[in-house]
Amino acid sequence: MVVGANVxxxxxxxxxxxxxxxxFSMFNICTDSYHLCLDKGYDYPRVHEEVYSYGFESHIRSRGEEKIEKQEGLHPARRWVVERTFAWLKGFRGIRTRYCHYLSTFIAFVKLACAIIVxxxxxxKQ
Structure with a gap:
């Protein structure tokens, strides 16, 4: 979804x-439920209900959970994967600063950039 930064x-x-x-239907996975992993920014009752209404099993971190894990010595979350991908996308000037007026053109540029990255x-690797 593409919306303003204030949402x-x-x-x-x-x-x-x-x-x-x-x-989800394209992958045709034989499973009873889908899993959705989100960070603690999504820890609201309305989000839990909405995710459940679409048939997902939610795995949403609760606030303060990381402090408990640090005390127990568990492994931290690997958020760098998402941040790295955003950094790769920002390497494309047309995506970093949106110059195009039409949303469909901007989304096409994002998809093209993803294809180039892949x-x-x-x-x-070859």
Whole structure:
């Protein structure tokens, strides 16, 4: 979903799931439920209810959970994967600063950038 920067991510959970529901059916995974992992920014009762209403089993970190894990010596979350991907996308000037007026053009640029990133990763391994 593409919205303004002043909209909190937790407000877009339902729209994101609804708009990407065709992806879940495309993989045709034989399972009773889908799992959705979110960070503590989504720890609201309305988000839990919305995720459940779409048939997902939610794994949402609660606030203060990381402090308990540090005391127990468990492994930290690996959030760098998402941050790294955003950094790769910001390497493309047209995405870093949105110059195009139409949303469809901007989304096309994002998809093209993702394809280029994947191509570079595959080509670098050969």
């Amino acid at each position: 909190h991510d937790s407000r877009l959970v339902g729209l994101t799931i609804k708009n990407n529901s065709d992806l 191509f570079r990763k595959i080509y670098a």
